[in-house]
Structure formats: structure tokens, C-alpha cells
Amino acid sequence: DQQVKQNSPSLSVQEGRISILNCDYTNSMFDYFLWYKKYPAEGPTFLISISSIKDKNEDGRFTVFLNKSAKHLSLHIVPSQPGDSAVYFCAALSSGTYKYIFGTGTRLKVLA
């Protein structure tokens, strides 16, 4: 029972173009969402988050969009850079709890 799904295992994008990574969730109690980036042999590092009271949060080249009715969120990276090549995980949490649920990840490859 996968409560957080990342249906695209991999994505390739040309340098300078937009990367869009998608994440779907099933539990309507989730109200805080995060994106993490992971390089090989390193732990995940926090990238950006969004609370369910918002539908968009932006931080430099990274923007997260939340569509609560569709239970869908996406991460946009513009412009994409080769250093963005990594595995991206989305995670979800119900406020007041501590159990973060992670998706299976999407491997992004940015081609120079």
C-alpha cells in the first residue's frame, strides 16, 4: 500500500530546460510535503517543502506546486543544470505526527 507514489523512475532533460518531477499521494490526512535530493553514497538532503495551506512555494530555481484536490504535487527546476542530476524523493507528513512517508524516487539526469 504505497501512500506516496512517484510513477516515473527516471527522467532526462537537456541543460537549461525545465525539469518536472511528479508525486501523487493517497492519504488525505497528509498536509506537509517535502522534496529531498540524493546523490550516490550520500544521505538525502532537504530541498523544498510546502504546507497544504499553500498551492505553491518557490526557492530560487526550485518551485513546488500542490494540487490538493488531485492529491498531486510537482517539483519544477528551471533552468536545469548538470549538478541537478540526482535522485529526487518526495515525502509527506500529517501535522502533529512524525512518520514521514517517502516515495520511491525519480532519477533525474540533466544532459549538458
Place this chain on the structure above:
Amino acid sequence: GAGVSQSPRYKVAKRGQDVALRCDPISGHVSLFWYQQALGQGPEFLTYFQNEAQLDKSGLPSDRFFAERPEGSVSTLKIQRTQQEDSAVYLCASSPQGPGSNQPQHFGDGTRLSIL
């Protein structure tokens, strides 16, 4: 260093041996989490500590897995009588406050455990 530190980075053990994995969270962080990450999967929750109290161990796969954080800082995950299916990366994460504060976790680089 200022980050979460895990040791060893790599551990190879024979089936049936006991192993102990260590996590040094960021100083002062209240919350500490252990995750198991299988190849091609996302981190799966194992257990959660708030200071020295283990509030949730529902993710531990069997009673061969045991975690402790006796003084509310360093934590150890112990696996007894290891099996091949225990092979995975074990990640530790910490965050400054307890539940209800909606904050990102800081992860260590993990321990890659291989059971032969």
C-alpha cells in the same frame, strides 16, 4: 562536523552475526529517526525517538531489530542474527523539535549493510 554522522559507512557481515550501527545526530536535536532503504526504493520508517524515549518502533521488521538512544543523543541500531534480507542502507535522520513542528529532517550518509 555539524551534520548527522553515521558509522560505519559500510558493514559486511556473515549471516547469523550481530551488527551495531551508530548514529550521531546534530547536537540538541530532539527527534531521531531510523530508516531502511532497499535498492531502488525510498527510505522506509523503522523507529522514532523523542529525546531518549522510543515513541514508535512499529517499522522494525522483526524482534531481531533493536534501537536505543539512552542519553537522548547518540543512537544505536542493533540487528541480531542477521539475515540476507537485512542487506540495505540504514539511514539516520534528526530534526530540532518534536512532532507538530513540521520541519525537514537532516539525514546522515547511511550505513550500507551487506549480509553474506
